[in-house]
Amino acid sequence: xxxxxxxxxxxxxxxxxxxxxxxxxxxxxxxxxxxxxxxxxxxxxxxxxxxxxxxxxxxxxxxxxxxxxxxxxxxxxxxxxxxxxxxxxxxxxxxxxxxxxxxxxxxxxxxxxxxxxxxxxxxxxxxxxxxxxxxxxxxxxxxxxxxxxxxxxxxxxxxxxxxxxxxxxxxxxxxxxxxxxxxxxxxxxxxxxxxxxxxxxxxxxxxxxxxxxxxxxxxxxxxxxxxxxxxxxxxxxxxxxxxxxxxxxxxxxxxxxxxxxxxxxxxxxxxxxxxxxxxxxxxxxxxxxxxxxxxxxxxxxxxxxxxxxxxxxxxxxxxxxxxxx
Numbered sequence: 210x211x212x213x214x215x216x217x218x219x220x221x222x223x224x225x226x227x228x229x230x231x232x233x234x235x236x237x238x239x240x241x242x243x244x245x246x247x248x249x250x251x252x253x254x255x256x257x258x259x260x261x262x263x264x265x266x267x268x269x270x271x272x273x274x275x276x277x278x279x280x281x282x283x284x285x286x287x288x289x290x291x292x293x294x295x296x297x298x299x300x301x302x303x304x305x306x307x308x309x310x311x312x313x314x315x316x317x318x319x320x321x322x323x324x325x326x327x328x329x330x331x332x333x334x335x336x337x338x339x340x341x342x343x344x345x346x347x348x349x350x351x352x353x354x355x356x357x358x359x360x361x362x363x364x365x366x367x368x369x370x371x372x373x374x375x376x377x378x379x380x381x382x383x384x385x386x387x388x389x390x391x392x393x394x395x396x397x398x399x400x401x402x403x404x405x406x407x408x409x410x411x412x413x414x415x416x417x418x419x420x421x422x423x424x425x426x427x428x429x430x431x432x433x434x435x436x437x438x439x440x441x442x443x444x445x446x447x448x449x450x451x452x453x454x455x456x457x458x459x460x461x462x463x464x465x466x467x468x469x470x471x472x473x474x475x476x477x478x479x480x481x482x483x484x485x486x487x488x489x490x491x492x493x494x495x496x497x498x499x500x501x502x503x504x505x506x507x508x509x510x511x512x513x514x515x516x517x518x519x520x521x522x523x524x525x526x527x528x529x530x531x532x533x534x
Contacts, residue, residue, distance in 0.1 A: 249304050251367035252311055252358050256302055261431075261502040262315075262356070265379055265528050267462040268469060268506045269352070270295040274324035274343070275459075275471045288515050289340050290326040291457070292471070293508075295319040295350070302356075309360035311371065317352045317381075323522050325515060346514075348522035352381030355409055378408035379504075379528040388454060389525050390509050391487075392445035398438040403429065408527050432531040434496050441493045442529070444474060444507060447485045452512040456490045460505040461497055468497055474507075496533045505529040 256262055274290035299318040304311055325344040355377040362370040395403040405411045413431045434440060448454050453476050462469035474490035481487075494505065507527045513520040 245306070247367045248306075248311070248371070249302075251371055252304055252313060253302050254368055255358070255371060255373055256313065256315065256356055259373055259376075261530055261532075262354075262376060263464060264462075264502045264530065265352075265504045265506070266295070266297070267464055267466050268459045268504045269293075269319075269526070269528070270466075271459055271469065271471070272466060274326040275469070288325050288327040290324075291455075291515060292324050294322045294324065296321070311358040311360070313356040313358065315354050315356055319350050319352065321348045321350060321522070322346070323348065323514070325518075342518075344518045346522050348383055348524070350381050350383055350524065350526065352379050352526065352528075353409055354379040354528075355412070357412065375412040375414045376530070378405060378411050378413070378530065380408035380526065382525040383523055385523040385525070387449040387523050388509055388511050389447045390444055390507060390527050391447050393507065393527055393529065394443040395432070395529060396441040396443070397432055398434060398440065401432075403432065405527075405529075413530060432529075433534055434531050436496055436498050436500065436533055439493050439495050440505075440531070441491065442474075442505070442507070443477075444490045444492075444509070446488045446490060446509050448488055448509075448511065449485055450511045450513070451479075451481075451486055454488065454490075455510045455512055455515045457508050458492050458494060458505055459508070460494055460503060463499070463501055463503070468499060470494070496531075500533050502530065502532050505531065 271292035272294050273292050275292035296319060297317060298320050301316045303314045303316070305313075323344075323346040325346070326340045326342075327344065328339055328341050356373060357375040358371045359374045360370055361372055364370055391406065393403075393405045393408075395405075397403070411429065413429055442458060444456060446454055446456060456474040458472045458474065460470060460472075472492050472494055474492040477489040477491050479486050479488045496503075505528070507529070508524055509526075510522070510524045511520075514522055514524070
């Protein structure tokens with residue numbers, strides 16, 4: 210009997226010890242909800258303050274109908290000025306943590322107004338552009354991009370514990386299958402060529418002194434372009450319509466909206482594949498004298514959006530971040 214009591218006591222002690230160790234182990238694996246929420250708040254603050262991320266909207270929101278620069282081959286056109294006013298109505302940053310790395314999906318929803326200042330009569334492009342009508346079309350868009358954060362510290366202030374190490378290109382537009390940008394090729398003045406087929410999967414990291422290099426094969430150096438240098442953009446567009454699409458490039462504006470410019474892409478080729486017209490457009494833009502981060506915004510719309518006052522807005526948008534030094 211005495212031996213049985215000793216065996217029972219030993220078993221009980223072993224069970225209690227196992228339970229205690231398991232509880233400690235589980236406790237170590239738990240994430241403090243308050244700590245997680247404070248990290249998320251810090252990451253959102255970092256994203257809101259990042260100049261490269263914030264340079265998107267001043268070029269996406271054109272505020273009013275804008276003069277745009279046509280290719281040299283253009284002659285007569287009815288629209289004189291075209292522009293969009295975009296109002297941010299919602300913004301979410303969904304965060305996923307994997308160790309010391311955080312992955313953010315930034316989603317922004319905009320309410321837009323497309324302004325078309327035009328003439329109902331054709332005019333000579335060399336004469337005075339007389340506007341006799343203003344068409345306003347309302348629409349909504351959703352723009353997404355990815356952000357990668359890295360934890361670099363364990364201080365009491367979470368904002369100093371993280372940094373942004375890579376951002377993807379933004380992509381968005383209206384819900385349509387009639388027009389889509391399928392590829393962007395950017396020819397930089399230093400001889401580099403960037404080819405993008407999926408903006409949200411194309412990550413940029415800044416060179417030393419900005420993001421630094423982290424050896425990620427799928428990341429690319431942030432484009433740094435000198436003042437007054439030229440960048441040639443070639444855009445592949447898949448369109449349900451045979452007519453030339455209205456593909457434009459808006460660039461050059463910082464947060465204050467100054468120095469914004471707009472160009473129209475020139476159609477280079479068009480081939481029908483049995484379902485869609487596969488088109489290639491090209492434009493060249495020149496950086497101005499103001500240094501800092503910028504976005505070049507590409508908007509692709511079917512022709513009738515601009516030329517038919519009753520046609521609804523269909524648009525696909527890509528953004529190209531760059532830094533002028």
